[in-house]
Amino acid sequence: AQTVTQSQPEMSVQEAETVTLSCTYDTSESDYYLFWYKQPPSRQMILVIRQEAYKQQNATENRFSVNFQKAAKSFSLKISDSQLGDAAMYFCAYRRAGGGADGLTFGKGTHLIIQP
Amino acid sequence: DVKVTQSSRYLVKRTGEKVFLECVQDMDHENMFWYRQDPGLGLRLIYFSYDVKMKEKGDIPEGYSVSREKKERFSLILESASTNQTSMYLCASSLRADSPTYEQYFGPGTRLTVT
Structure with missing residues (x-):
């Protein structure tokens, strides 16, 4: 079974600084998808960024970027110019790739605090 | 914009009651999911459905059942609620898994308290 580990229960960063959230995973599959989701307080979960395992290029979305290391099974999220x-x-x-429905396997989450 | 709605934001039920949590999506998605979210445990998959009347067990199906009579609606049923089912329940939907833009869209969640 796949597992996803987020080793940082909580992180704090000063506004405008850069922060990196860690994620490692374990799988025997060669093709899969990785995601970072954001859940603001009392608000809906939204997708931040997605990475296909077959793509070597790291995904970026504005201030958000990932460092995908397939061999190390590592998928960290970097947030630049942090905002409140x-x-x-x-x-x-x-999520494994391929047809058929399949749920996501989540890590336990990292609580990110932005210090003004 | 994809919209996933859940029937209640907050729900309080008594032990032993039958509880229905409803989820509706408006984007004609084939797949729908129910997750449970607990502090320190992240989200865990309860059940999912890839078509009307089709369902598959997730990682923690015990004590739950589901129903999908229409494509846009996916219900989670607690046959006899227990206090250990007090949790946040999140519904999600997605296109077919082999779609190039596969991702899951989440509803706002239902915070269920069983007393």
Whole structure:
């Protein structure tokens, strides 16, 4: 079974600084998807960024980027120029590729605090 | 914009009651999911459905059942609620898994308290 590990229950960063959230995963599959989801306080979970395992290039979305190390099974999220609105729970998630429905396997989450 | 709605944001039920949590999506998604979210445990998959009347067990199906009579609606049923089912329940939907833009869209969640 796949597992996703987020080793940082909580992280704190000063506004405008850069922060990196860690995620490692375990799988025997060669093709899969990795995701970072953001859950602001009392608000809906939203997708931040997605990475396909077959793509070597790291995904980026504006201030958000990932460092995908397939051999090391590592998938960290870097947030540049942190803003107060970035404060949230961040979840790393895994899904195997291929047809058929399949749920996501989530890590336990990292609570990100932005210090003004 | 994809919209996933859940029937209640907060729900309080008594032990032994039958509880229905409803989820509706408006984007004609084939797949729908129910997760449970607990502090320090992340999200865990309870059940999912890939078509009307089709369902598959997730990682923690015990004590739950589901129903999908229409494509847009997916219900989670607690046959006899227990206090250990007090949790946040999140519904999600997605296109077919082999779609190039596969991702899951989440509802706002239902915080269920069983007393």
